[in-house]
Amino acid sequence: MDIRLIWLAVGTFAIGVESFAISSLLPQIADSTGVTLTQAGYLVIAFALANAFGAPVLAALTGTADRRRTLTLAALVFSVGALWASFSQGYFDLMAARVLMAFSAGLYTATAQATGVAISSVDHRARAISVIVGGTTMAVAFGAPLGALIGGLVGWRGAYLMVAAFGVIAAGSIWMLLPAGLRGAHLPLRQRIAAIGIPGVPVALLTTWLYMTGGFTVIIYIAALTTKSIGLPAALVPAVLLSFGIGAAIGNVVGGQLSDRLGSRQTIIGAIVLSAALMFGISGVVHLPVAVVGPVFFGLIFVWGFVAWAFLPPQSSHLLGLSPTNAPLVLSLNASALYLGIAAGSFVGGLVLQNASVNDLGWIGALFPVAALVLTVVAAPGRERLTGEMRLG
Missing domain, CATH: 1.20.1250.20 (MFS general substrate transporter like domains)
Known part of the structure; x- marks a missing residue:
């Protein structure tokens, strides 16, 4: 290397x-x-x-x-x-x-x-x-x-x-x-933005935006969720982030491998479905017996980190496959969609904290990957170039 x-x-x-x-x-x-x-x-x-x-x-x-x-x-x-x-x-x-x-x-x-x-x-x-x-x-x-x-x-x-x-x-x-x-x-900027018009790219970018919006509705306020909803001490917040991060590091590798073996579309759909389910689960942890709330929460956070980050390699691979000759442009657009998702998730999470409870972050955030799933499934594969995809190693 x-x-x-x-x-x-x-x-x-x-x-x-x-x-x-x-x-x-x-x-x-x-x-x-x-x-x-x-x-x-x-x-x-x-x-x-x-x-x-x-x-x-x-x-x-x-x-x-x-x-x-x-x-x-x-x-x-x-x-x-x-x-x-x-x-x-x-x-x-x-x-x-x-x-x-x-x-x-x-x-x-x-x-x-x-x-x-x-x-x-x-x-x-x-x-x-x-x-x-x-x-x-x-x-x-x-x-x-x-x-x-x-x-x-x-x-x-x-x-x-x-x-x-x-x-x-x-x-x-x-x-x-x-x-x-x-x-x-x-x-020029016009040429960079024009890459949005490549067939399949708008749907992929909107999928990235929805997926990241849901995830960051929760993760940005993870400290408040950990202490106020789950009831763990603030000293354990770094451990919660470490659990999520280790899962993310493993998921990033596995996501790329699954994309190579199963195809990017199948891997993307799997990550979306599991991520939504896990976020619903995060909101449900507080209803468990007190003795198991902490361990179950840590387990869910680890698995969620794994699933959440397993989405990114196949999504990048999918975009590269849509237009291999415009790789830097489509990846740059995907990065912008990702950060717009972070902004939207932070905004949505803030609205939740103002108008509901911190424990509602999980299930409300899960609605966005559900919307991403609908979008991905409805987008007919025949209208996109799904063959010859470049895989991220």
Whole structure:
């Protein structure tokens, strides 16, 4: 494996740590900044929207720039944003810092994937993308629990200092290891957005959006769910995230393997069905005898992490199969759909907390993958190019 791909993945790891650890930090942030938990959730929405809409624009503007400089600068700006967040003075100051982080994160991820493809041979391009995306998976598995642990020990500001350090490490490594002069082709924003019109892509993007909306309705408020609904101590929130993360890391690998063996469509449908069932189950845990609530909750979270992350490799494989020659474009659009799902899930979760109870997060979140299932089944396979799909290794 090309060692440069590993260091590109360090940057996606840093971004992933911040994106997923914040779910455990929101109660602290709400208390520190004097806002409600729902208002603290708007920080997630701001980050996700800035990432979703900023990434295509910035990628178009920097498409022909030296990729080593672009990646290094993006990682450093991300670190500056994390430092700003750590020393922020109030809610809106913190939100501005996270918006800056989101812009740089979106640019970094899009450029890192394009760079991984550029420095890899044709028969290893999908594998290169999977390595870089794997940085996010590792962040879910280990970075988010680590951020939650540090947040519990020294506060949420300390967690942002850790994120800034990861960003600096990624920037230094990329500057030393990537060759200078590596540039991409100029792809205007109109051409990037036009990829939405590829047959089958709109349905796939809407499926990603619905799926992520449901999942993030729950996961963003996992700390509140763990403590207020399940009744576990706050000290166990990092363990809950670790359980989810380990399941996600395994599910990411198994999802790719199942996609190779069974086909992406079958794997996607299976992940959607199981994810919806597990989220319904999370809302039902509180009705079990007190003695088993904790163990069953941990078990459900582990299996949910496995199933939730098993969706992403076959979905990427499906999109690549729809248009292999436009791989960077369709994957970039899928990333935007993913972050729009994060924003929508945070918003829906906030509405649930305002108008219902924290225990309702699970079953309400489950409605979105149910809608994704209906969409996927109704979309006739004959109208999409389902053969010759490229598998992510």
